[in-house]
Every structure is written in C-alpha cells, then in structure tokens.
Amino acid sequence: MEQATRRTTIADVAKAAGVSKAAVSFAFNTPERLSADTVSRIRDIATTLDYRPDPVARMLAQRRTWTIGLLTPQGLDVIFTNPYFGEFSAGVATAAEAAGMAIQFISPLHGSLTRAVDRASVDGVIAVGLGAEHPEVGQIRRSGIPFVVVDSTALRDEPGVTVDDEGGAALAARHLLELGHRRFLVIGIEPPSASDRAEPTGVTARRLGGYRAALAPAGIELDDEAIVVGPASLEGGIEALRRAWARGSRPTAVLAMSDAMAIGAMRAARELGLRVPRDLSIVGFDDLDLAQYTDPPLTTVHQPIRRKGQEAVRLLLAGGRHRDEEPSEQQLLATRLVVRGSTARASSGPEGVVDDGR
C-alpha cells in the first residue's frame, strides 16, 4: 500500500508558473494578496498539473489539524453498533462539518486509551462518558489541547454538557408509581471497562439516584435484589431480565437505563410469556429513534442526544478547556418523559397473584 508515483507539490507548480512557492500558496489561501491574473495563471497551471495541497503538510505548517477527536472508553466496534452513540456522533458530525472540522474517533488502541490519545492528531477532544478515574483526562489536560466532557458530572471543573439524568429517572419512576406499581426492577448500565466497574459510572449512579429519590416517598427502597446490570445493548437487556427472573424477581414494572436494554427486556418478557404492558410495564431511557417503532412503542425518558453532540462541539469551538484556565461553561440539558405504549396500570401479577399494594 505505497504511493505509486510522486504527487505534484507546491514547488512543481511554483516552478512551472515561474513564481515562488509562497505565491502559489497565496493563490489558493489569500488570493486578495495577489493580482488577479497572477492568481488565475497560477490556478490554471495548478489545475493542469493536477495539484492538490497535501493535507498533512498543511497541518504541520499551520499547526492545526482541523479535526475534532471523539474520545470514548469503549471500542470502535461497540461504538459503531450502538444507536445512542450513532445519534450522538451524528450530532457532533453535523456541527463539526458546519465548522469545517473533521472528526476522529479515539478509542482504546490495543486496549490502551492512552496510546490512542497519543496517536491522535486533533485540535480538541470531546470525551464521552469518562469517569474521573480515567487518567486520560489528566493526560489531555496536560497536553494543553482544549477539551470538553460529555456525560461526566464527576468532572465538575471541566467544561461539559450533561443531561438531567436524576430528573429524568425520577420522572420515569414517578410515572410507574402513579400507575400503581410497587414492585420494581432496575436494569442498569454496567460500565464498559473493568477499571470503571469498581465505581459505577456517572450515568448509572445518577439515574439510580433519580429512581430512588422518586420511590422513597412511597416507601419503596431499591435493594440489591431489585437491581441487575449489564452492557447497554439489546442483548444486555435480554440477559438482565432473564437473570433477574431466574433468581426470583417478580416485578410489575422495570426501569431500564437505556432504550436498548428496555427493548431487550421487552423481548425477554415476551419469551417469559409476559405481555407488555399488561403483565409488565417497561420504561426506557434515551428516546432513540427506534423507540417509537417498537411493539408496543416504548415509554421512555427523552434526552436530546443529537443536540448534546452539537453543544459539545459548540463548547469546544468556543474555547474548550485550556491548561490552567479557569473552569468554563457547563451545559445541563433537560430530559422529559415520553409516555407511549409500554407502560400501563399495574394489575394482577404475572402468575395470577393479585398485587396487594404491599
């Protein structure tokens, strides 16, 4: 995979046009500085010679790469197949393109995020879902590259954008409460890397906090029995509900921390012979595009995923975080409950046991 022949350089064009390299550069970048016909002459020759400026040389000289890095602790294979990241990336891409920036995914390389960060040549980075325990944050901060964090309230002193996870989660729990539910199962997101697992990831902790805050007034506590975790995927949701069921959990409602998991749970419920929402109510979190097309359509907590991506870019371009600079802007985006068809009034339990409201 080597280049076959040498490509035309700025020097070739300069020589052919009988001008300096600088003049050629001007002809493309600041044509106002040259006389009109010099510009057109140079451009003509450049076209003839099929000259295209080398992006790498340009980056080196400009000391800018025109690229935004999207840093995630998950591998690219999970990133690309995860609808949440898809929508988020779409938001980032839209805003980045508008600003003339490309985006580069920075994911663990051979297991090392640090290595990946070193190899990436970017003007700034958007770090998604990074806990405070990630050393990469310090690594980037030291490097002096501007960055913003997304979904990491733990990093309060960095500029970043987050959604109201607690509030959204509370809305979901309250909704179920109002429908008369008393036996809950929480399906949580298990942090991706082993190192994260020690301390639950920010999102998980915050949403759990929201559920608890809403249920407490009703005298309901979520003990370990009422919580299962797994990867934030469809399979993860299936597995989670199966596992909970196998160990004897008999909820009338499940609070899933992601739509993917909620959809998986719906699938698993069907396998267990439960009708959703009649035997089991399920509420998700995210409001993916897909959520409105499931059967039944998914009741879920909406968060503005694409906008989150756009805001992150805006923040980054507006300054990001610089070395030793005072903390800058924090964005908190609102969440809201979208009631669709996967939740209903609590009725008799799945095995004919009438719920006595205990």
Place this chain on the structure above:
Amino acid sequence: MEQATRRTTIADVAKAAGVSKAAVSFAFNTPERLSADTVSRIRDIATTLDYRPDPVARMLAQRRTWTIGLLTPQGLDVIFTNPYFGEFSAGVATAAEAAGMAIQFISPLHGSLTRAVDRASVDGVIAVGLGAEHPEVGQIRRSGIPFVVVDSTALRDEPGVTVDDEGGAALAARHLLELGHRRFLVIGIEPPSASDRAEPTGVTARRLGGYRAALAPAGIELDDEAIVVGPASLEGGIEALRRAWARGSRPTAVLAMSDAMAIGAMRAARELGLRVPRDLSIVGFDDLDLAQYTDPPLTTVHQPIRRKGQEAVRLLLAGGRHRDEEPSEQQLLATRLVVRGSTARASSGPEGVVDDGR
C-alpha cells in the same frame, strides 16, 4: 481553540539528553540500533519532559498516515445512524485496528465528495456503494492511492468485495413463492444522491434482478405498480408501504431490500390493521442484529456485513488498486436466507378476498 503552550519536541529531548535528534527517534522506533542504556536514558528524559512524538510531523516525514479512509456518498449523519453502516464500520474498524490503522470517514463536505477526498489524508480508501458514475473514483485512482470498492459491481476492474445480491434476493422471492404467495410488493432502496437517482444504484438493480429471476418461472412479473422505493431507513419503509397501499396495492407478501425498510413495513402494516405474517408476509435483506429481535422476528437474507468490512481492509492492505496496475482481486461473499417469523403461508387476502392464485 489554540494550543496553550508549546509542547516538547524531539529537539528538546535531544538537547536535554545530550544526543542527536536521530538518537531520540531511534530510541523509540528502532531501539535495537542503540545501546541499551542510551535508550533507557533517552526514554527517561523523554518521560520527564512529557515528550510525545507529534503524529503529524511523523506522517509527513514517513509519508504515511496510518489511516484508512471510508468513503461514502451519504452524509455522516445518515452513516452514523444507519445500523447497516454501523455493522460494516465495526468490521472495518476491527481489522484496521489489528493492522495498526485508524479509520477516517470521508463523506460529502458541504455537499462535495470531491472536496472531502482532497482534504482527507489517508493511505488508502474503501469506497462503499459508489456507482460508476461517481467522478471520485477517477479522482482517487489518479491520485495513486490504493483503494477497494464495496457493493459496487459496476466497477468490475477495481478490487472489491461484494455479496451475492442476486442470489440472496432470488432466495427470498423463492421462499415466498413456495409459501404460496402470488401478489408481491417490492420495497426498494432509493439511491442517496440526486445524481445517482438517474440510474438505480448497483445494489438496488442487482436485488431487483434476483427477485425477477426467481419470480419469472412462476409467471409473475414485477411491473412499476409492484415496486416502491424510498430511503433505506425505518421511516423509508413505513412511508413506502403506506404509499403503495394508498395507491391500491394489495400484496400478500413484501420483498424489502433492507431490514430497516422491512421493519418499517412491519410497523406500517400494523397501522393498516394487517397482522404479520398472517395477513402479510415480509422478508428483509441484511440480517442486522436487530432482525432477530423484532416482533415477529424477521425473515431475511443474511449477508456477512462485518466480514465485508474486514475483507475490504484485508484487500486494501494486500495491495488495493494502484495506478495503472492490472485489476486485482474480487471477493464475492455468499448470502443465505434466514427464515424466522415474519413470513407464512399465503392465506386469504387482507380484505377477505380469497387469493385464486392468479
């Protein structure tokens, strides 16, 4: 978004260690060439100074970017939210990472793919779903960068990987035929860009060919009435079935050219009061992960999406296509039918009209 302070360069390390820049370079890239303690001394100092080689300078000097470009005619926002591309990209990413390569998405920039290609700094490109009419193919070929095409049989003289679209489509049609269906609706993929629209994209034409080939022996022809097209998305599928229905189509089976569209069609069918598969059989194409989790699970044509991505990388690394080189390897991957729950024996029509086999 400017760098706050100057980062440590190789010259800084060299001076601090009292060696030449070359020695520092060797210490990292070819330590065998230096004495063991020189290496460790240099490395220690480099660590102290927090030296990290500048990737851009390295690219320029090496004349390699260690990056593979993924070229698509669709915008990044559709790429990232399309599960097919997600799985494909995951395959590419896996293979690329194993080879120490990063991947860069090359999508129309401000509407121009050509511009995007110029700005991209890559060692090779994988072009997905490009028709022969795309001038970018020539652009890249002229540039001398190795490339492979995916899903474009029109470009027979380029190395590339394709799946057996005709065969797979025929399998799908034959399956429905065997179930007794006689009234079909084809939901096709509408090419993304207006320029492509003139001539149907390769995939669409090939799959349609497969359907026709299978139906012809049964004396069934697909006229314009029997075909609707739309974007390859869930919404596209919903829209397509609705439109066909509105204009009077009353099929007992639909052949969708993508799983996303098939799932959309299932949704639209439900809205129309049709039960799948009882009133309407639906078969998709792709076999996305999602296909097994729909309700009912989707009968579809499986294609090895991830593997397609991996093979493309392999081909590219194995040489790709060079300027003026003889055509190189073509890969044709097999497809197969996966029968699940969305297809059933043809029965009475949706409005109680008994199908007389006409």
Place this chain on the structure above:
DNA sequence: TTGTAAGCGTTATCAG
C-alpha cells in the same frame, strides 16, 4: 553505536 544533514510539503515572516 551515534551524529549530521537532507528532506517531507506547507505556511508564515519579513524584506524588497
């Protein structure tokens, strides 16, 4: 084993 110096292809600076 290590150093020297010539690139790599731009852009930026500063005279003319």
Place this chain on the structure above:
DNA sequence: CTGATAACGCTTACAA
C-alpha cells in the same frame, strides 16, 4: 504586490 527564506517536528540515509 511579490518573493526569498525560515520555520514546522520528525524520519532516515549516510557518515563518522
């Protein structure tokens, strides 16, 4: 308005 000339930070012959 134009053009030398010097960065930019690294790799890599080639010399020592």
